[in-house]
Amino acid sequence: MLVLKWLLMILGVGLFGSAGALVIYDIYLSAQLRRLLGRNATDESGTQVTPSRRPFGPVRWRLAQRLAIASILPLLVASSIVVIPDGSAGVRISQIWAARPGTLYPGVHFATPFIDSVALYDTREQVYSTLAWENPKQKGDVLTVQAREGLNIGLAVSVRYRLDPHRLDTIHANLPQPVDEEVVAPVVSTIYRQLAPNYVTREIFALKREELRTKTAEAITARLATDGILVREVLLRDIRLPEEYAKGLEGLLLKEQEN
Numbered sequence: 706m707l708v709l710k711w712l713l714m715i716l717g718v719g720l721f722g723s724a725g726a727l728v729i730y731d732i733y734l735s736a737q738l739r740r741l742l743g744r745n746a747t748d749e750s751g752t753q754v755t756p757s758r759r760p761f762g763p764v765r766w767r768l769a770q771r772l773a774i775a776s777i778l779p780l781l782v783a784s785s786i787v788v789i790p791d792g793s794a795g796v797r798i799s800q801i802w803a804a805r806p807g808t809l810y811p812g813v814h815f816a817t818p819f820i821d822s823v824a825l826y827d828t829r830e831q832v833y834s835t836l837a838w839e840n841p842k843q844k845g846d847v848l849t850v851q852a853r854e855g856l857n858i859g860l861a862v863s864v865r866y867r868l869d870p871h872r873l874d875t876i877h878a879n880l881p882q883p884v885d886e887e888v889v890a891p892v893v894s895t896i897y898r899q900l901a902p903n904y905v906t907r908e909i910f911a912l913k914r915e916e917l918r919t920k921t922a923e924a925i926t927a928r929l930a931t932d933g934i935l936v937r938e939v940l941l942r943d944i945r946l947p948e949e950y951a952k953g954l955e956g957l958l959l960k961e962q963e964n
Contacts, residue, residue: 713783720776724769731764784818794870795823796877804878808870824877830867830937833889837861837945848894850901852909858901859945864893864925865937872933880932888932896924910944917941 787809789795795809800820809823816823835848837859848860866889868876881887900921904913922939929936 710783710786710788713779713786717776717778717780717783720772720779724772724776727765727772728769735764781818785815787814787816787823788812789814789823789825792827792829793825794828794868794873795825796873798822798824798877804874806874808873810870826868826873826876828868828870830865831885832863832865833885833893834863834942835861835893837943846890846894848897850898852904852906853902854905856906856947856950858906858909858947860897860901860941861943861945862893862897863940863942864889865940866929867935867937869933869935876933884934889929889934892928893925896921896928900924906946906950910946914941914944 787795789809789811791811793811795814797805797807797809797816798821799805799817800822805821814823834845836843836845837848839847848862849857850860852858868884876884900917901909904917908914909917918939918941921941922936925939926936
């Protein structure tokens with residue numbers, strides 16, 4: 706169907722171009738013939754006669770008009786064909802009624818030319834990740850939280866999510882774009898910063914690390930679900946402690962192991 710769309714577009718452009726080329730050719734041919742005849746125009750006495758300024762031959766306006774009109778149909782049909790690729794879904798956007806309800810799934814669909822447009826969204830699983838510290842070799846936001854005693858801790862978090870295809874019209878109408886930067890990122894950082902102060906640094910690092918991950922995962926899943934974002938998994942990959950605290954904690958653990 707995508708090939709058919711391009712063929713119709715080529716046909717429409719070709720017909721319209723042929724109409725313009727036909728008019729230009731007739732005008733050029735008439736001008737050339739008039740110039741040649743004017744160069745040799747003389748009367749009975751041999752005096753040069755100025756030729757008439759009227760074109761030599763008629764321009765085929767009717768044929769050009771028919772070709773131009775005929776080009777409209779394939780262009781309209783081509784512009785009404787919408788192909789949604791695999792892994793994506795679309796929302797029909799009307800110039801009159803804004804985002805229309807319903808989702809366009811992968812395949813061929815038809816839209817009203819010059820009135821409807823289609824906004825594509827990636828419905829495959831996506832990953833939003835943060836960094837525990839600045840790393841020039843990796844791209845991402847640095848997520849820092851405060852423990853109960855006020856120490857800053859860096860967290861490397863990954864959230865696997867996807868957009869709910871059944872709610873794409875709501876997502877398009879209500880959520881800022883792009884969704885990962887404007888919605889997912891603020892929700893993840895806010896919830897971690899709200900829950901982390903309930904634990905001391907040592908608990909976050911070792912004792913209650915899984916408890917913190919579980920609570921934040923439940924809160925993130927519930928919050929994003931209200932916006933049509935389905936969270937599959939929240940991972941806490943790494944924790945970065947303050948350097949001095951990390952050295953002290955390491956020494957304390959070594960003493961406990963010796964005892």
